[in-house]
Amino acid sequence: MVNIKSKKKNIIKSKKNHVANISKKSMIRTFIKKTNKAIINHDKITAKILYLHLQSILDRQAKKGVIHKNKAARYKSNILKKINSL
Numbered sequence: 001m002v003n004i005k006s007k008k009k010n011i012i013k014s015k016k017n018h019v020a021n022i023s024k025k026s027m028i029r030t031f032i033k034k035t036n037k038a039i040i041n042h043d044k045i046t047a048k049i050l051y052l053h054l055q056s057i058l059d060r061q062a063k064k065g066v067i068h069k070n071k072a073a074r075y076k077s078n079i080l081k082k083i084n085s086l
Helices: 005-040 044-064 069-084
Strands: none
Touching (some): 005 069
């Protein structure tokens, strides 16, 4: 265990951030699954609506640094290709 007070605070802060980031990544995966499920069911309207929400979430999390911006772009590109192929 560290002896410096500021380092103890940093450890507590990083644990809180870690939990928050896990939650945000889980939200991204959930929306991806919902969108893919709508694509599999050939429901183009629902897929487009979910894609708009997913796009917003991905951009927001990429801006905050939870995921890399190229990863967000890759997710958006792959899902949009699937929607357009319906």
